[in-house]
Structures are given as C-alpha cells and as structure tokens.
Amino acid sequence: xxxxxxxxxxxxxxxxxxxxxxxxxxxxxxxxxxxxxxxxxxxxxxxxxxxxxxxxxxxxxxxxxxxxxxxxxxxxxxxxxxxxxxxxxxxxxxxxxxxxxxxxxxxxxxxxxxxxxxxx
Numbered sequence: 001x002x003x004x005x006x007x008x009x010x011x012x013x014x015x016x017x018x019x020x021x022x023x024x025x026x027x028x029x030x031x032x033x034x035x036x037x038x039x040x041x042x043x044x045x046x047x048x049x050x051x052x053x054x055x056x057x058x059x060x061x062x063x064x065x066x067x068x069x070x071x072x073x074x075x076x077x078x079x080x081x082x083x084x085x086x087x088x089x090x091x092x093x094x095x096x097x098x099x100x101x102x103x104x105x106x107x108x109x110x111x112x113x114x115x116x117x118x119x120x
Contacts (some may be wrong), residue, residue, distance in 0.1 A: 001086055001093050001096050001097075002044075003039075003041070003044045003049070005093075006039065006051065006086075006100075007027070008070070009085055009097060009100060010029040010036075010037055010100065010104075011029070013031065013104055014031070014119045015031050015032050015119055016029055016030065016031050016104075017029070017030050017033075018030075020069060024043075025040050025041050025042050026040055027038070027039055027040075027041055029083065031104055031107050031108060031111075031119075032089070032111055032115045032118070032119075033106075034107045034111065035054075035107070036053070036054055036100075036103045036104045036106070036107040037051055037053055037100060037103055037104075038051070038052045039051045039052065039053065047087055048085075048087050049085070049086040049087045049098075050074070050083045050084060050085040050086060050087070051052075051083070051084045051086065051100070052073050052074060052075075052081050052082070052083050052084075053073075053081065053082055053084055053099050053100060053102070053103035054074050054081055054103040054106045054107055055080065055081065055082045055099070055102060055103065055106065056082055056102070056106060057079045057080060059102070060079065060080070060081075060082050061074075063082060063099075064082070067090055068088070068090060069084065069085040069086075069088045069090040069091050070083070070084055070085070070091075071083045072081050084096065084099055092109070108111075
C-alpha cells in the first residue's frame, strides 16, 4: 500500500475528511470530526510508513502478539491505538484495509446515535 492508496481508501468512507491539525506532516483522517487514522508523510517518504489506527483493546493485544509490525500507538493511548508498520511488508494489503475498517467502525460506534444515523 502506498500513500495514495491509503488516502483514497480512507477518503472513500462515508463522512471522512482529511486534516493537518498537529503540523504540516501528520495527515489525519476523521469521521464526523473524530480521528480514526493518522500518519506521518515524512515517514512515508523516508520508507518508514506506518499508520496509527484505533483498535478494540483485546484485539489490539492479539494483533501485537501475532505481528511484529503492529505496536502500541506511537504518541497515542497505548490500549486503544496501534501503530501499523506498512514498510516492513509483513502485513498484507487486505489486513491493512481490514484494520483501517476496524478503526473507522470503532470510532463510528462511539458516535452519538444522531451522528451514526447520518452515515446510513
């Protein structure tokens, strides 16, 4: 997965917007103004691509135990976020998209009923 594939995949989800709220390097994707994915553009350019994704805490532990390329979220809440290292080549594109979907779904699940209704 390259940066364009990642961006396009995220942007094709309902009610997703992209932002640079922290600096000019960290690309953040939000659904209904809540973060579900973020990545450093400089790290992608330097061949060290990773994405921070929200994750169910139990599932996060399972992923970290199974894959060296999944670590506690860099600069994020370690129980609820994973850093998914793309550049290692360990993770299939299918798994990466599933983890993006899981992150999106976790954030949507936490939205108010009114906001969730706007996604249907």
